[in-house]
Amino acid sequence: MALQAGIAAIAAWLLSHELTGNPNPVFAPLAAVGTLAVSVGQRVRRIVELVVGVALGVLVGSALLSVIGTGPWQLGLVVVLSILTAFALSSRAAVVIQTASTAVLITTLGQQTTNVELTRFVDALLGGAVALATAILLPVNPLRVVRRAAGPALRTLVEQLTETAEALCERDIERAILARTRLRGNQEELRVLREAVAGAREVTRLSPLSWRYRHGVLSHYARTAEPLERAMGSSGTLIRRAVTVIEDKEPVPAAMIDAVRGLAEAVRTLHDEFAARSEPHEAQAKALQAVHRAGAAYKNDIGFSGTVVLAQIRTTASDLLVASGLSQADANQRVRCAFGGLPDPS
Known part of the structure; x- marks a missing residue:
């Protein structure tokens, strides 16, 4: 620059x-x-x-x-x-x-x-x-621009999901509220990511030196922006309901905590695989594992807010699968199978 x-x-x-x-x-x-x-x-x-x-x-x-x-x-x-x-x-x-x-x-x-x-x-x-x-x-490297922008948004999601899992484990209401507050403050990070993706697309359209970036990992990041924003919204609902679970002293089965932790790990892996320019197969598997654990938790005695937490795990996982390159219909089908304990259709 x-x-x-x-x-x-x-x-x-x-x-x-x-x-x-x-x-x-x-x-x-x-x-x-x-x-x-x-x-x-x-x-x-x-x-x-x-x-x-x-x-x-x-x-x-x-x-x-x-x-x-x-x-x-x-x-x-x-x-x-x-x-x-x-x-x-x-x-x-x-x-x-x-x-x-x-x-x-x-x-x-x-x-x-x-x-x-x-x-x-x-x-x-x-x-x-x-x-x-x-x-x-003399174009800037579009991948570098997008990676720099995507990192903070993805890290925020990972950190606050991890904090929520720990808050549920310890029934720490203050920790859960702090995670909720921090995730709410991520709008600027999402705006930066959207602008970075739009900028990368502009560079790859205008500059012949950047045409080689049109596909591959850049297309992954371009697909990520919108579903990642939806995943942030679903995760926000998840964390808000986790706060209520703790407030109302609802049951918190271990599988629910593991599901939230698994969701955080799926986001972390998605970021790592994009950065490594590899297909996000591991991230997809981890997202479905989180959904499977949510399905196991659903069979336990849980309260109303607990069921909402599990539903948002499903929704967030579906958004992550779309971000990884799957169609919405395919993502929804895999999530339904994983939640019900059925084999992955792939």
Whole structure:
């Protein structure tokens, strides 16, 4: 990323200097670096927002400058009208910011600097184009980006399921509540994972150097994002009900604790197998083992919340199987067989 930004800044400065004759171009390298600084999967959109925002700012600022002149109150009016115009056409924050800043620049410098409107617009185009070219010719490794993003989300799920199993074993209500709270705070990790997967897809579409990543482990991670988010939600319900099991002093058979631990181990193995670029067969087996233990626990004397915990183990395991590459129908069928003690159809 640092190398990309440095090269893009140099290229944008040189292009702006040579094409527009600007002796000290500033906005072109700023636009290039700013485009590369956003999340990988948003760079094309960032370029569009940059150009649209600058165009709107040039339009509004130039129109008002010729009518009301310059001055402090004129500047304030230009900013207000620029933002309102941008909001009317787009709710994207980047468009609004670029529109307002460009209008301010034109209002304050338009009288002292010739062709400031054209220079600003050309620099926006140059900076965005250089950033896109740099991302294509010097792409980041999409696998590294996705692995870095997936790790925290998967580790959070593993840790909180493990904590829940220990809380059930010890009937430690505080430990279970803490696990519930920590899992609720994983939305940012899931957002980062979704953006990383989208970014990896963008890189593999745009850059020939990354086409080899389109399939294999990257496709595993791409499939993982949505079912992993569902697994997080199911696990959240599981942990909430585990808290109730402890509060209501419901029976906690050993098989239930083993099932939750097994689910955590399945998530850990899924992550390890993806990182090793191997097919997640072991993770699938461990998820089904967890479901089998849940089925054994269901035959014991358990309370209402306990049955919900077991149901969520089934649901979470199904989501993990989908994340591993199975179809939803196949995952559901295997989970039903494992829960009922029937042989795995595979």
